[in-house]
Structure formats: structure tokens, C-alpha cells
Amino acid sequence: LINLSYILVLTEGFIRLDMSEFQEKHEVAKFIGSPPGYVGHEEGGQLTKKLKQCPNAVVLFDEVDKAHPDVLTIMLQLFDEGRLTDGKGKTIECKDAIFIMTSNVASDEIAQHGLQLRQEAQEISKKRIAENLDDVQISEKITISKRFKENVIRPILKSHFRRDEFLGRINEIVYFLPFCHSELIQLVSKELTFWAKKAKQRHSITLQWDREVMDVLVDGYNLHYGARSIKHEVERRVVNQLAAAYEQDLLPRGCTLRITVEDSDKKILKDRGDRSSSGVGGEGKPPRIRLEIIEMDSKSRKLDIRAPLQPEDSAYSL
Template identity: 55%
Template sequence: MMSSEVEWIRLTQFSDFLNPSADFRGCSALHYAVLINDSKLVRLLLEFGADPTIVNERGHRPVMYAKDSSIRDLLAEAESKKAEEVAAKEREERRLQPLENRLRKVIVGQEAAIRTVSAAIRRKENGWYDEDHPLVFLFLGSSGIGKTELAKQVAAYLHKDIKKGFIRIDMSEYQEKHEVSKFIGSPPGYVGHEEGGQLTRALAACPNAVVLFDETEKAHPDVLTALLQLFDEGRLTDGRGTTINCKDAIFIMTSNVGSQVIAEHAQQLRYVSGNDEADIEISRDFKEKVMRPILRRHFLRDEFLGRINEMVYFLPFSTSELTELVNRSLKSWSEKALKRHSLTVTWNREVVDLIVDGYDVYYGARSINYEIERRIISLLALADEQGHLNPGSHVNISVSHKSVKDEAWSSKKSNENLDPTISSPPRIVLNVTDAKGKMNKVLDLTQTTISWA
């Protein structure tokens, strides 16, 4: 066969994408059927359930390799049908498992916040929203009470690829006027012009992402001006003049502004109700007369606050919620102990109550985590270092209320300087039983290790 005939066959029967230097990693059978321009094979694969929306490692769907218009039409029809099937499946999943239920599995407490966010997302998902503007939230409240976690869970719910679908920007990095360029990109002639900005690059990759602006009150006013354009128009122009349309994105700002006022008001509401477990909500009167003036002083512009769809208030935890937080954290640590050290760890209610007493309303769940690490995990690490924790051991965590005199007696150690009238505060105790049934008792870090067979 003449070389000209080979060239003619190659041009007429094979896709231009077929060349030795092309990257075909992640291609499906449908990709290859399109590449060899075989419409019968494409139709057959689609009839037997091939997914026309699958992308290869370059992010290309089969239709992007189609040379023949009939194959393109076939794939376009299949993609449309697939999209309808996926939408119907997602609607059914939302009906059977509402977003509220999914969030409650991860978020402790914050019922009002969960209901508010879920209702707004539901409106958007089902087409009952203003398509000319993105959805904008402002999460208000103390540190460590679930603001960031709720944003992450919304992103995980809406996007399969959480790395692209969740954009987190620390606004404390944008406190100076010149840092606006880092946000949206440098103008022509300046260093970094071709790179774009942190926000614009991320939104270009995923225009419908969930974007978290953490600690928004720390940003420079010029950065807030850029955000106002973003919230108002649903688009952002970067330093290169490229406009990114992101009306389908969801923007969540967090702020600690007024957090102390919110916490004290919530505690007062619980006190007035006479029930620490009462399901309280922030009143409209408090929002308008107390919080709005505070927010105006920090964000300066009424039009900025006016573009926020929902201001969501996160409240301090109740006693039962704190108990749940402690148990969740201890369960997580026990799973790590079993996986990393082959140790079984258990605890009783007294331990939980002791940790709950260390709760700081202004630091939220973080204060609980710090208390667990300080009172329990440090003791486990010390016991491990001293050779008391061997693989297969069972560690029961409990609380000791014994006085100093009692502890000295039980350890069979004499100390002439002990004052029998002085009682120690409650202390964490590790009761360790090894695989052979031998028991060791390890007191907290301020005490000598006590062991017996």
C-alpha cells in the first residue's frame, strides 16, 4: 500500500487526537470508540449503559473527541438523558435523606443554623432562587462552635470533588490595601500578573464552588469592595481582565464580630427559660437593635450587609451537646488507640463530666479538645512512654476523688509532709489491664505512677 493511501486512511478513518504523544490515561471504552470514529460501536456501548459523562485524566468527555457530527449528536442526546437520570436520583436522595439529617450526623447542636442553611440550599437546588445573584451567608458566633465545619459539610454535600468544590480563604492574609492584588490578581505590568489571584484561580476551576471567607472582619475595606461586586453581580474580573461568572457559587463568610455579645445573650435566654437544654433562637429585635450596629461599625457599608442572604447565628453548646462532643472526641481517640497501638480504651460518665467542666464558652469545641488532650491524651502518652501500655491491653479511664492522704496510703508510700485534711481535686486515672490480666494504675501527671499486680 502506498504511503499516500495510508495517510488518506489515517485522515479519513481516525481522529486527529490519535497520535503517539497523546495522553489517553483514564479513557473509557466509549472514549476509544469515539477516537476511532465508529458510530455503530458508540451506539452499542450507549445502549448497554456506557456513561457519556465520564472524563479521562485530562478532564475530557467522549464528546470532546468526536469528529463526526452524528456521533456528537448521539453523545449529546445521551448526556442529556444521563443528566436527567442523575437529577431524578438526586431529588429522590434529597427526599429520603434531607440535608438537615446529613448535617446533624456531623454537627453537634446548632439546630437553628442547620435549619436556616438547609432551607436556603433547598431553595437553590429546586430552582426557587434568584439566578442573577449567588447565595451569600454570614456565619456569626464564637470560635470552635461549628461555623467552618458546617461550610465544609455543605461543600461535601454539593460536590463530589471536595478539593475543587470547597475553597477556603483566610481573610487575615488580606489586611493591607496592596494585598487586594493577591486576592484577584495583579494588573498588567506587575509581578504575578500571569498567575491570577487566589480567589479568581480557584473560581475559574470550579465556578459553582462553596467558598469560605474565614474571619472576614479582618480583611481590608478594598477587599470587601471586591466581595461586594462578587456578591452583587455574581462575577469577578481578575487582574488580566478575564471575567469569571460564578452566580452558581455559594459564598460563606465567617466572623467573630459580636461573638461575646451573642454568647452572653444566648446564655441569658437559657437562664430565663429555666432550661439549659431549651431550643433557643436569636430574636429579630436583638439582631436589629444590637447586632446590626456592631456589624455596621466593622463592615462600614450597608450595601455590603444588604447583599447577604442569611445571617446565621451559632450559639454556645448546652450541657447535653457538650456531653455529646466529649463522647465523640473520646470515641475518635479510642479508634486511633486501637489502630495505632492495639489498645482498647473505655471511659465512664464521670470522665465526661470532668471534661465538660473545662468548657470555655468563648473557645467552643476547641476548649473541649484541649482539655481532653491535656487531661487524658497526655497521660496515655506518658503511660505508653513508661512501658505501661502494651499491645492488647485494656485501658479504662476513670476519675479519682481520693484525698492526698488516701492516695499515699493506697500506694503504700509514706510521706511525713502530707496534710490529711487537704483533698485533691478530681483526677483522671488510667486502669490498665494487660493481655495477661495484670493491672497497673496510672495517676495524672502530677502524681507518681502507682502499680500493682
């Protein structure tokens, strides 16, 4: 009962604002409410109205780099004194609120630096293994140096936001680095599990896959697009085939499907997976992902899905 109440409090106390909706100067009124005499005065602001209801909420300012500078000016008072004056002149105390901002500023620089750090960590691990050291601990955890933060990131942030007083009110900056191979495997597994549940609920189809399939799908990771590239890769190479097979009446209700890699070489796939964690795909034609239907005698039969089935030529939804 305590855990359930805690979850409910968190859900009600979470405020998310898409800051791309506040790119113009006049849209500051949407943030704190219109002053007396203007249209929408009685409605209140999107932030002030919600903070008044829950002054200790967790507030997310998504893509804050897209907001107008006047909106950032309002945040100075909010972050420094923990209070905010709305369009009606009323002061809202929110000292117990937690404010989180996301931004893509300097994302390319951070990604390239993170990629370099991962490559250096891999080289060190390989060297220790080659030297047969007993204390070898292969770790994929890396940290950004203070020098990089001060010499590279801070000048970019200062150039974009153009004010030290805004940056000075931020307690902590969390950097999101490129995914390592094990994290990409988890993302692929999560996506496949999502579609497996969907296939089971809607069509009573059981979906299975090999580890090799995840290694191949990981190779679709794009350093600049993040986790979305994995989502798109699963949809392009797996979900499109599932939907096409269903539309062509190749999937009996209640059947069991296995996702496999055709003519796979496990060593090659592993090498491709290692390269994908650095955002660099392998050369040559990628391994082909196929669907197999498992018969009653446990034998598998490959599905002959009619062409065209190229991702750029077709789009389906399961």
C-alpha cells in the same frame, strides 16, 4: 456510585480563603490577580483562578472581618451581580456559586445573650416540672430575637464593616450560640473516640471510659474559646496521662485501659456538667481523672504514673 460522585464534586468545588492573609491594601492583587505589568500577573488571583475552574463552587471566606476594606469593595460586585473581574480584565461569571463568610465580630455579645437564653429556658423547664404539667417538653433549642439582632448585633457589624451596602448584600446571618450540655457531651465523646482509634491503630491499646469522665471533661468548656476548649481539656487531662504512661512503659501492647474518675460522686458530677453548659465551672478542686488497666480476670489496676504530670509542667504526644 451516585453518592460517591456527589462527594467528589463537593470536594473539588469547595474553595476556602483565609482572609487574614488579605489585611493589607496591596494584597488585593492576591485576591483577583495583579494587573498587567506587575509581578505575578500571569499567575492570576487566588479566588479568580479557582472560580474560573469551578464557577459553581462553595466559597468560604474565613474570618472576613480581618480583610482590608478594599477586598470588601471587590465583594460588592461579586455578591450583587454574581461576577468578578480579574487583574487581566476578564470577567468571571459565578452566579451559581455559594459564598459563606465567618466572623468573630460581636461574638462576646452573642455568647452572653445565648447564655442568658439558655438559663431562662432551664428555669422555665424547672418551673413546669415543679408544677407537674403533662405537656412538659425539655428542649435545649433557643433562638435569638429580632430585637437583639437589630439593636445589638447590627450596630456592631455596621461599626466594624462601615458600609451598609456590604451588609445589605448578605442574604442570611447564622448565629453560633454557646453549646448546651448534650452538645458538649457529643464533643467530648468525639475527642475521646479520636484518641481511642489512634491508640488502637498505633499500639493496639483498647480505650474505654465512663459517662462520669465525659461529665468531668465537659466542665473544662470555656464560653469564649468554644469547642477548642474541650479539645484542650481532653488533651490536658487524658492524652497527657496516656502519653506519660506509655513513655514510662506502663502500657503493655494490646492491653485494655479504662478512664475513670477517682472518688467520684455522680450527683456532684451531674451538677458540675449542668454548670459547664453555661460556661461556669464548679468551685473547689476538680475531680481527678485516672487511668486503670483491665487485667485478664476483668479486675482493674490503677496506673501509678510518676510525677510531674501537671498539664502546665509537661506536654506529650501519643
